Amino acid sequence: MxxxxxxxxxxxxxxxxxxxxxxxxxxxxxxxxxxxxxxxxxxxxxxxxxxxxxxxxxxxxxxxxxxxxxxxxxxxxxxxxxxxxxxxxxxxxxxxxxxxxxxxxxxxxxxxxxxxxxxxxxxxxxxxxxxxxxxxxxxxxxxxxxxxxxxxxxxxTSGASLHHRGYRTATNIAPINEVLAAGMLLLSGWDGSSDFLDPMCGSGTILAEAAMIACHIPANINRREFAFEKWKDWDNELFETIVNGLLKKTREFHYSIIGYDKAPSVVMKAKDNLKNANLDDYVKVYERNFFDTQKETQGPLHMVFNPPYGERLDIHLERFYREVGDTLKTSYPNTNAWFITGNIEALKFVGLKPSRKIKLFNGSLEARFVKYEMYEGSRKAKFQP
Structure with missing residues (x-):
């Protein structure tokens, strides 16, 4: 050794x-x-x-x-x-x-x-x-x-950055970095023990990373190559043993992972990427506007998403973030909702108080990763014996 x-x-x-x-x-x-x-x-x-x-x-x-x-x-x-x-x-x-x-x-x-x-x-x-x-x-x-x-x-040892997982061939206008997506999911406490929803899924990155975490699938199993494969001491047999050992630790997943996006072309891109990652059996993507939806599953729901910031997508920020808050409040009981935003001022329009707020960076843009806890019934009732 x-x-x-x-x-x-x-x-x-x-x-x-x-x-x-x-x-x-x-x-x-x-x-x-x-x-x-x-x-x-x-x-x-x-x-x-x-x-x-x-x-x-x-x-x-x-x-x-x-x-x-x-x-x-x-x-x-x-x-x-x-x-x-x-x-x-x-x-x-x-x-x-x-x-x-x-x-x-x-x-x-x-x-x-x-x-x-x-x-x-x-x-x-x-x-x-x-x-x-x-x-x-x-x-x-x-x-x-x-x-x-x-x-x-x-x-x-890696070569190209490890966020190049190898499954994403189709992207939309503002795709989220795969490592950023995985880190957000782990920070949010996602472990595959409930249903999951990304209501603004774009090209499906958060969905793919959520499915790999839930099923214990190695993050870079779809990657084409690593820098160490060209080294003088490259040991292909050892590498195969390591990969096979990791794959033996994968597990079945017994809940749902669902994504919504309102653009038909984006939904197709997400489906293509999930198929590339061999995750299409675990994840379903639908053409829906989040603001017209309501919670469809029983039990706790874990939600993580990357809404537009107004940086590269043209939206009316105040109205948009107010609708996010209203939709969560009226349609998603028993949900832990997390999202990242680079527009920190826009958070005041959500109309809900975040239970957590974590400083991150999306590229060079300072961002906040926030959590909103939506209770079944009133919060007051939640804490009564």
């Missing part, structure tokens, strides 16, 4: 604790949340497992080197301290993603270029050949992060 090593899982602001919980449940060791990231220990098999199974991770990085960099020369020398032939052959391709928060360096592109020069020069001096840069589909993706004068070099 390969020895454990440190890894870093990147995530969105506000998801650090739920990502840490995911890692602990998967079996990670020394799990430590930070800001937009969680560090942990695991072996190569766990690296594969984390990429396939984690719902709220954007990337899994494997740190391999750190040093102090305070000018161009120290950066170049620090990168050359590594024997890059351990990770890369001269006939392969690579790319460097650099992020910089330092007084010594002002441009991430300059840092990436300098690191590239150091790697290429090392190969040329040793072999007379050099690997080339491929920004689209490299054999090795290298992450360089400079904070003040500390330079951390990591291998990107």
């Amino acid at each position: 390969e020895n454990n090593f440190t890894m870093v899982a990147k995530t969105f602001f506000g998801f650090e604790e739920i990502l840490a919980k995911e890692l602990q449940q998967l079996g990670a060791q020394k799990v430590e949340p930070g800001i937009r990231m969680v560090s942990f220990l695991g072996d190569k098999g766990f690296m594969y497992k984390a990429n396939v199974a984690l719902r709220t991770a954007l990337k899994i990085l494997k740190p391999i080197h750190k040093f102090r960099a305070f000018n161009e020369s120290s950066l170049y020398k620090g990168i050359q301290m590594l024997d890059w032939s351990e990770y890369l052959d001269a006939n392969q391709t690579f790319v460097i993603d650099a992020t910089v928060h330092s007084d010594h360096f002002s441009h991430s592109e300059f840092v990436a270029q300098k690191c590239k020069d150091a790697i290429v020069d090392q190969f040329r001096n040793k072999t007379g050949q050099r690997p080339s840069v491929d920004k689209i589909h490299p054999d090795l993706r290298i992450n360089v992060h400079i904070g003040k004068d500390q330079c951390n070099v990591s291998l990107d």
Whole structure:
């Protein structure tokens, strides 16, 4: 068994604790949340497992080197301290993603270029050949992060961001990021133990993530590839064992997961995406305007949705959010309703008091994820013995 090593899982602001919980449940060791990231220990098999199974991770990085960099020369020398032939052959391709928060360096592109020069020069001096840069589909993706004068070099185990699940081929005008959708569902307490409704489902992302959580289906089971599949130490047999082990933990789901959208073309997109994810047996999507509906199931209902903010969709915000509140109040008893909005001012039009309000970001837009508890009968009656 390969020895454990440190890894870093990147995530969105506000998801650090739920990502840490995911890692602990998967079996990670020394799990430590930070800001937009969680560090942990695991072996190569766990690296594969984390990429396939984690719902709220954007990337899994494997740190391999750190040093102090305070000018161009120290950066170049620090990168050359590594024997890059351990990770890369001269006939392969690579790319460097650099992020910089330092007084010594002002441009991430300059840092990436300098690191590239150091790697290429090392190969040329040793072999007379050099690997080339491929920004689209490299054999090795290298992450360089400079904070003040500390330079951390990591291998990107994931490749493209892990929100690229592989099931969504059709999108609407303002699709929600898959990792954001999964994180919202986990924050809301969704675990598959009741009926579920997304009344403004768009291209079906929240529905797909809800079904995968309910059935314990690994988040990235439909993904086409991970960066580690091109590494020198790639172990396909180990990977297959990990995937099969995760699939054995899937379970049946005995409630309903339903989506509404009022646009026929959007409903078709949602159905296509759910079929791509092999989830169409678990999820039903209907062409309906939420404001004309009422609760159709018995027992508790869990609702999570992403209403338009007025950023990219033209709506009358005050009227829209008032109708959201009115519909919940009059038509959805015994419902926990959660939604995210980037228009924080618009929440005052809902006319209901949220029982929870969580700060998140939808892209660069600061948002609030809010919960409204709709009781059966009056709230007062709810608390009478």
